[in-house]
Amino acid sequence: MRTLVLNAGYEPLAVISFKRALLLVMNDRATIIERVEDSPVWGTSSVFDRPAVILLSRYVRVPTTYDVPVTRRGVLRRDGFRCGYCAKPAATIDHVMPRSRGGADSWENLVACCLRCNNVKSDRTPHEMGWELRFIPQPPRGTQWTVRGTERAEPAWAPYLSAAAA
Template structure:
């Protein structure tokens, strides 16, 4: 059961994603309510059937002071579509500092990009402009909702009304 469930805060803002068993448990224990269920699948016990949740809403508001996407290697790869930003290769991927660290480049969303080993070595200690290596897109920091919608894998149709609002990107 590899399906995922969107978790909404009490105010219907997206909080995260969890597994179906965890979502079912939250609904069963009255810690959340079922907002949307799968029309094609159900959960079965010996004597009862339950709707398979796709979206749940917590009954209590959870205050999250920072709701952002963690800067990790895998999240950079997801943002860039698991492709080199220079040649679109999917082989031997590494992280590249657009402005090299040796020249004051920082480790940030806006300065890290996915690059294959060959392009990373070719670029070396230069900027993409100096190395005459145009980028497919400039690195950016994704918002939490954008990341859930575009980079979390398969997105259920029932999630879309809750993931279409744009968050402010800092």
């Protein structure tokens, strides 16, 4: 059985197990808003309502920005599957500052690149080749860049919920 956790402002935060929700309620970190009537939780000395929805006692600030992880597919998508040098269809990615010279795997150092440009450029910089990038590489922004699975990464309010278990 799962329990919905609401922030003090009644905005949904997470869905957690009823055991974890019961711990929050027992430690006075939350109150039960909605109960499951049919199945109470039996303890050794008392009976507890099984929570379906709980409300946190204190407001938890939820971060609004997430760092999008750098992936090959993400770089190609950000650049519209077009080469950063010649604008032809791109199938590979290129390090603007080559890794052999200390270039990082970051949004600012990776661009989509066609196979021809990638092979010609090799381990040189665009400046050494006399090439110019069509745009300045930047990290993507917006909700469409939220990668499935990263929303399970440790959110800012998770320690608050974990503290109840301790």
